[in-house]
Amino acid sequence: MVRLLLSACALSFLAACTSMPDDEKTAINDPFENTNRKIFAFNLAVDDYALEPAANLYRNTAPEPVQRGVSNYVSWAGMPLTAVNSALQGKFENAALASLTFLVNGLTFGFVDLMEGEDQPKREDFGQTLTSAGMDQGPYLVVPFLGSNTVRSASGRVVDMVINPLGAFSGKTASDARTTLPIVNAVSFRATHFDTINDVKNNSLDAYARARSAYYQQRDKLLQDNLPKGELKDDLDEFETFFTE
């Protein structure tokens, strides 16, 4: 745990050291592009030889209700983290909703979403909590096996691993669940986005650039309500600007 916290501190320090001037904050910040590309190539190879075949097998053999159950379980297992991070950001309603969802769906170990049709909590991670605290996102990083991140979101991932309340459960079953969850999550995610990810891999002029762009756009949307006032930006600006030029 100490090692994990130290890694998080180191990553946060790196982000702080590389904070950019305000006028460059919207631009993609990728000073480690050459190294990132090598790691991206490694991740693609992992996908080619392990993840894609596993996801393909899963989507072709597991019945639809099973796939939905697994997806529900992955989502359920993330609720305690959402509750903690929401509380840290002062979003107490979301924290309460996440706790309630965790408790109610806990009756089925998360495999059935008993709260379907009700208001769903908005996912919150420690990277978003750091954003709320005003930490700069830092440069883009491709992490082996985990893919696209910024220094801030990678720091958040490390902290999330440490503070995850599921870690409080002891015993072999709980330990196995913690170990297998990331793998199950990866296969389930890959299966859900099978064609989209294959399209990026096979039809891109530059798969790295496309994946990076998609990551930034999705993350920016996710962070919209975490940005401190004054840093809020409208991503339509560049489209509007284009037509006023």
Added chain:
Amino acid sequence: MTHLQKSLLKVKIAAFSAIMVLACAGGTACANDRVSEAEHLVTALITELEQTSLRDNTTDKDNKQVLDQLVESYFDVDAITRFSVGRYWRVATESERSEYAKLFRFVLLNQANEQFHKLRDLEFKPTTTNTKGDKLILVGGIIHDKSGEFPDVEIFWRIVARPDKPAKIFDIEVENISMLKTQQDENTTLIRRNAGRFGALIEALQEQLKNQQPN
């Protein structure tokens, strides 16, 4: 102020108010027209796509021809082409621009054609429409797969609605990812990594097109 002056002032204020109300109503009506036009454009495209995808015994060539016509009628191809290379459009020569426009269209049509069979069971359920500035309109909705193979997907159509021209689709945003912005980032990265040479993008597209040709 005399009684007459007061009366004149009241008339002036009333006239001014009436003009303002009419102007605002006119503006709202105009904005509403643009919004309706944008919504209608998306619905019409979806209907045409659905009808086309339901036709049996169509060849790849037929599909490409239909897609080409749809692109021409519904999309602002010129603006999309220019936006997709960002600031490098300005540094490209005339011949590079026209070559790029041609290749970009071919590549997109080939990719769209590959996905053509997936359109059969899709339906669009509009949810919200927002105006963005005086030229752009965002038509939002959900793409629902009637076969149940794919989960519902949130989608936004970015429509250009200039006062003097028919509305056209400029961009499609799926689950918060703009197709056009992604294409722009990819293209500009490629040019940047080739020392700002626009020709490198053309060569990459030519190579991609060669790989897309059926063996």
